[in-house]
Amino acid sequence: MTEIDKNAGVAGQIEQFDRHLDKVLSMIVHHDEISLLAGVIKKVVHEKIGAGQWKKT
Amino acid sequence: MEKDLAPFLTDRTVTLNHLLNDLPSLPGIVRNLQTLINDRDVNFAAVARNIESDQALTAKILRLANSPFYGLARKISSVGEGLAVLGLDAVHQLILTTTIVDTFKEGTGRLKIEDFWTHSFAVGTIARHLMAGKNEEYANEAFVGGILHDIGRLLFIRLDRNIFDWLYFERNAVASPVEEVIHFGISHQQVGQLIAEKWNFPEVLKNIVSGHHGGADDDKDGFLIAAINIADIISHAMGFGSSGNLYISEFHPEMWSRLNLNAEKCEIIIRRSLEDIFEGRENIINR
Numbered sequence: 323m324t325e326i327d328k329n330a331g332v333a334g335q336i337e338q339f340d341r342h343l344d345k346v347l348s349m350i351v352h353h354d355e356i357s358l359l360a361g362v363i364k365k366v367v368h369e370k371i372g373a374g375q376w377k378k379t
Numbered sequence: 380m381e382k383d384l385a386p387f388l389t390d391r392t393v394t395l396n397h398l399l400n401d402l403p404s405l406p407g408i409v410r411n412l413q414t415l416i417n418d419r420d421v422n423f424a425a426v427a428r429n430i431e432s433d434q435a436l437t438a439k440i441l442r443l444a445n446s447p448f449y450g451l452a453r454k455i456s457s458v459g460e461g462l463a464v465l466g467l468d469a470v471h472q473l474i475l476t477t478t479i480v481d482t483f484k485e486g487t488g489r490l491k492i493e494d495f496w497t498h499s500f501a502v503g504t505i506a507r508h509l510m511a512g513k514n515e516e517y518a519n520e521a522f523v524g525g526i527l528h529d530i531g532r533l534l535f536i537r538l539d540r541n542i543f544d545w546l547y548f549e550r551n552a553v554a555s556p557v558e559e560v561i562h563f564g565i566s567h568q569q570v571g572q573l574i575a576e577k578w579n580f581p582e583v584l585k586n587i588v589s590g591h592h593g594g595a596d597d598d599k600d601g602f603l604i605a606a607i608n609i610a611d612i613i614s615h616a617m618g619f620g621s622s623g624n625l626y627i628s629e630f631h632p633e634m635w636s637r638l639n640l641n642a643e644k645c646e647i648i649i650r651r652s653l654e655d656i657f658e659g660r661e662n663i664i665n666r
Contacts (some may be wrong), residue, residue, distance in 0.1 A: 339618070346616050349626050355635045356612075362645045363616055366653070376417075377657050 326376065335371045340364065391538060392564035396629040398537050399570075402482075405578050408433050409478055413579055416471055426467065427459040439477050440470065447655050468516070468581070475580065480526075483533040487540040489548040490623050495533070497620025499526045504655045505610035508648045509638055510602070517599065521606045524587035527580075528607050531571030531588065532623045535563055543623070553626045605634035613649065619656060622656070 326335050347360055370376040404410070408429060415426050431437050437458055444465060446457040455461045462470055486492035503525030510518040535543050546562050547554050556566035563570075571588035580588070586600045587607060608628055614620075615627040 342618055343616055346618075346627060350612070350630050351627075353630055353632055355632060355640070356630055358642050359613070359645055360616070362464050362649060363613070366646060367617065370653070372554055 326371075332372055335376070336368050339367055339371065339376075343367075388571075395534065395538055395563065395565060395570070396450060398534055399573055400535075402574065402577060405475075406433075406478060408436065409474055410579075412471055412474060416467055421467065423459065423462050423467070426470075427457070427462055428472070436474060436477070440473060443473055443477075444470075447658050465519075466516075469519045472519065472581070472584070475578075475584075476523050476526050479530065479578075483530070485533075485536055487536055487544050489534075489544040490621055494620040495529075495623050496580060497524075498614055498622045499529060499620070501614040501617070501619035501652070502526070502528065502610045505613050505648065505652045506603075506606040508612060508652050508655075509606040509640075513602070517602060517606075520583050521603050521610075522533045522589075522602055524584055525561050525607050525610055527571075527584060528587055528611070529567060529571070529622055530574055531567035531569065534570045534574065535559075535567060536623075538563060551625075554624055561651045602637065605631075605637045608634050609638060609640070613652075617649075 326338050328335070330338060343360060343363060347356055350356065367376060383621060405413075411429050412482050415421055415429065428476065429638045430440065439457060440461055441455060443449075444461045445451070449465065451464060455464060456468075465473075480496055484492055486495065503522040506521035506525040507518045509520040530542075542562060546558065552558075554566060559566045573583060575585040583600065583603065587603055589602055608631060611622070611628045614647070615622065
């Protein structure tokens with residue numbers, strides 16, 4: 323489960339999320355599609371964090 | 380360090396059989412519904428009356444029918460209306476899902492059951508959006524299949540929660556189906572299949588529960604399994620809850636191709652899914 327520290331500021335939260343994402347995706351064999359997917363996920367989540375709309379799940 | 384579990388394996392298999400036998404029967408209302416649905420000349424009014432005899436279930440169905448998943452233009456205010464708009468199969472699957480979520484409430488020291496259902500719900504939601512636009516019937520089945528795909532793991536928790544935590548969380552290695560067989564005597568897909576048979580799941584759900592880590596054939600089940608595989612990876616990647624396994628499903632490029640995915644489609648699906656997951660999970664999960 324991703325624990326994002328809301329007190330970390332936008333840059334800190336993005337860094338935490340990216341660390342989580344890289345760790346999860348490093349567990350599977352690399353494919354170009356996975357890199358593409360990671361890029362899309364980062365784009366959407368960074369935007370949500372920046373807007374203060376990333377909710378704890 | 381590898382634990383020496385061999386002496387316990389026979390006992391574990393026996394215990395697992397007992398646990399399966401001890402699983403409660405589905406509530407009478409669900410069994411009645413399954414009988415009614417199997418009747419070719421099913422009477423919607425009779426089905427609606429059957430569901431409405433359970434107020435809590437009725438409230439849940441109406442809440443879910445009016446949630447963002449279905450994107451209905453008007454509010455559904457009765458079970459009969461829900462049946463007419465969503466269809467009998469979709470309502471049946473929703474009832475089955477909410478009943479099962481209510482049946483399994485035990486977590487472990489490492490896994491909160493709410494996190495498990497949050498992950499499962501996210502997989503269902505993303506899989507639904509992956510299928511939306513292709514076939515609405517597939518989309519509904521992808522949603523329910525995503526929620527129930529890992530149900531076999533929940534029986535492992537009942538079997539031995541300490542081994543469960545060790546196998547999936549503490550030993551820092553992939554818990555493949557083979558590892559599950561070594562330590563529990565059976566894989567979670569096989570357990571899921573047994574549960575699905577005991578509870579008389581629709582055939583498509585049985586196939587999803589038993590085959591969601593396998594390859595995808597070029598048929599309906601293949602599309603659904605592809606959607607659930609990709610949704611599982613996205614849900615893990617986005618950190619939605621926990622599947623009860625630190626490690627994620629293997630990626631199958633042919634599944635990506637089968638769903639005809641690209642960056643633009645993925646972005647649309649992820650954005651739509653996010654809103655549904657944030658807003659809708661309370662309708663399934665009792666927190």
